[in-house]
Amino acid sequence: MRIGFIGTGNMALAIIGGIIKNGLVKAGDIIAFDKSEENLKKAVDNFGIVGTRNNIETVKEASVLFLAVKPQFYEEVIEEIKEAVSDSQLIITIAPGKTLKWLEEKFARELKIIRTMPNTPALVGAGITAVTPNKNVTPKDLDLAMDIFNTFGSGEVISENLMDAVVSVASSSPAYVFMMIEAMADAAVLDGMPRAQAYKFAASAVYGSAKMVLETGKHPASLKDMVCSPAGTTIEAVKVLEKEGFRSSLIEAMAACSKKAREL
Numbered sequence: 075m076r077i078g079f080i081g082t083g084n085m086a087l088a089i090i091g092g093i094i095k096n097g098l099v100k101a102g103d104i105i106a107f108d109k110s111e112e113n114l115k116k117a118v119d120n121f122g123i124v125g126t127r128n129n130i131e132t133v134k135e136a137s138v139l140f141l142a143v144k145p146q147f148y149e150e151v152i153e154e155i156k157e158a159v160s161d162s163q164l165i166i167t168i169a170p171g172k173t174l175k176w177l178e179e180k181f182a183r184e185l186k187i188i189r190t191m192p193n194t195p196a197l198v199g200a201g202i203t204a205v206t207p208n209k210n211v212t213p214k215d216l217d218l219a220m221d222i223f224n225t226f227g228s229g230e231v232i233s234e235n236l237m238d239a240v241v242s243v244a245s246s247s248p249a250y251v252f253m254m255i256e257a258m259a260d261a262a263v264l265d266g267m268p269r270a271q272a273y274k275f276a277a278s279a280v281y282g283s284a285k286m287v288l289e290t291g292k293h294p295a296s297l298k299d300m301v302c303s304p305a306g307t308t309i310e311a312v313k314v315l316e317k318e319g320f321r322s323s324l325i326e327a328m329a330a331c332s333k334k335a336r337e338l
């Protein structure tokens with residue numbers, strides 16, 4: 075299996091890093107082209123993958139092809155590669171807003187297309203990828219694709235109409251979580267903690283809390299209640315967070331995010 079990438083920006087690098095770390099394919103079996111020489115060089119130098127001279131060369135040599143450009147460039151890239159792709163190839167898309175119907179219309183051919191939505195924690199093997207195959211993808215193709223997604227976290231097949239929700243809850247959300255970690259660390263620094271130690275404590279608390287949700291199966295509210303001692307410290311913080319609109323800010327932000335995904 076040779077895995078090709080059109081575009082080696084942030085998301086492609088996170089996926090490539092995850093795949094190589096897991097060892098599913100060797101770095102030499104990952105091929106890519108990026109129209110930015112600098113970005114392609116970064117991918118080749120950092121991961122030892124093979125850079126090609128153009129997108130067509132990548133398409134011709136890959137059995138699985140990731141379209142890893144911004145949604146705004148999808149149309150231009152599809153126009154460029156549509157004659158070169160083959161019907162035995164698996165085409166994997168990672169752009170918000172680009173529906174299977176839109177993709178099939180642009181390729182104007184019967185092809186195997188898998189629409190996905192990954193996230194950057196893929197880089198450390200902790201990604202989650204939402205997956206919707208089109209009708210030409212066989213169960214065997216889907217198994218192969220899931221093996222790839224599972225190398226950098228976990229893959230989950232979902233109904234296509236939930237893709238915009240996935241963008242906001244899993245693909246964009248690392249940004250809000252990083253902002254929260256940064257703010258938590260700032261507060262610890264305010265209380266006198268050295269900066270590096272503050273990031274370690276804040277990130278570890280977020281990591282451990284996420285693990286508790288995933289592993290205990292308990293309702294998040296019940297886990298929150300376990301932390302709030304009567305007349306204790308936590309409930310003082312919860313009172314302020316409620317007053318400042320912590321939860322409604324998140325809900326409003328995520329609604330704006332999925333609205334934007336629908337518009338792309």
Ligand SMILES: NC(=O)C1=CN([C@@H]2O[C@H](COP(=O)(O)OP(=O)(O)OC[C@H]3O[C@@H](n4cnc5c(N)ncnc54)[C@H](O)[C@@H]3O)[C@@H](O)[C@H]2O)C=CC1
Binds near residue numbers: 080081083144191193
């Ligand atoms: N960054 C993230 O956290 C996530 C990104 N995505 C999606 O992944 C895709 C890529 O996003 P990023 O990696 O963040 O963007 P990016 O801007 O970091 O990377 C895109 C790369 O595509 C290259 N490119 C543009 N036109 C090209 C062409 N015609 N041929 C070859 N290369 C070309 C650019 O030079 C750039 O290196 C987007 O569709 C984005 O919505 C999805 C989930 C998460």
Ligand SMILES: O=C(O)[C@@H]1CCC=N1
Binds near residue numbers: 170241245246
């Ligand atoms: O911000 C973006 O548009 C991309 C899609 C999901 C995460 N990053």
